[in-house]
Amino acid sequence: MMTVDLGLLAQQAIELLGHDIAAADAEVRIDGLPSCVAAPDLLIRVFLNLIGNALKYGRSADRPLRIAVSSEDDGSWHRIVIKDNGPGIPPQNAERIFEPSQRLVTDDKAEGSGFGLSICAEIVKLHNGRIFADKTSETGARFVMELPKAPLQ
Ligand SMILES: Nc1ncnc2c1ncn2[C@@H]1O[C@H](COP(=O)(O)OP(=O)(O)OP(=O)(O)O)[C@@H](O)[C@H]1O
Ligand SMILES: [Mg+2]
Numbered sequence: 001m002m003t004v005d006l007g008l009l010a011q012q013a014i015e016l017l018g019h020d021i022a023a024a025d026a027e028v029r030i031d032g033l034p035s036c037v038a039a040p041d042l043l044i045r046v047f048l049n050l051i052g053n054a055l056k057y058g059r060s061a062d063r064p065l066r067i068a069v070s071s072e073d074d075g076s077w078h079r080i081v082i083k084d085n086g087p088g089i090p091p092q093n094a095e096r097i098f099e100p101s102q103r104l105v106t107d108d109k110a111e112g113s114g115f116g117l118s119i120c121a122e123i124v125k126l127h128n129g130r131i132f133a134d135k136t137s138e139t140g141a142r143f144v145m146e147l148p149k150a151p152l153q
Helices: 006-016 018-024 040-057 116-126
Strands: 002-005 027-031 035-038 066-074 077-084 130-133 142-148
Touching: 002 006, 002 040, 006 018, 006 027, 006 035, 006 040, 018 040, 035 040, 040 066, 040 077, 040 116, 040 142, 116 130, 116 142
Parallel strands: 027 066
Antiparallel strands: 002 035, 066 077, 077 142, 130 142
């Protein structure tokens, strides 16, 4: 574990996803992410999967895809929010998508095994944090990753 600038980590993920971002003609914004104690090689996988999912599942015919990565301060927690303006996650599926091999789409142009979010959940758990899909989001998917400011105490 080391001190990691989450803004730089998210930026690295965006660079790795550059081709997909261009193909989706998406706008991706990173806004004011903190630094925290983390394992960067693991945590980047969370950004890659969440932003990658937004690129795969967040597209709509009638509006350009916008993805935002931002953070909120919640006392002893960093709350990192990854949201898009796509069709979103039906609230009744908000937990199921974190189980291995669970995908909501059947006719599928988007490739995937359905393991991404379960791996994200394991990685965040290793950081003593938690990750969930916000059931109350009315506009698109909104994923929340909460990381403790002091994970090693
Ligand atoms: N931003 C999103 N908008 C709408 N649906 C989503 C979004 N993110 C995830 N989902 C749904 O949750 C499912 C699980 O996501 P997950 O990342 O675990 O799997 P995947 O992306 O399909 O495959 P993999 O990540 O293994 O390549 C997806 O198949 C999709 O149905
Ligand atoms: Mg995925």
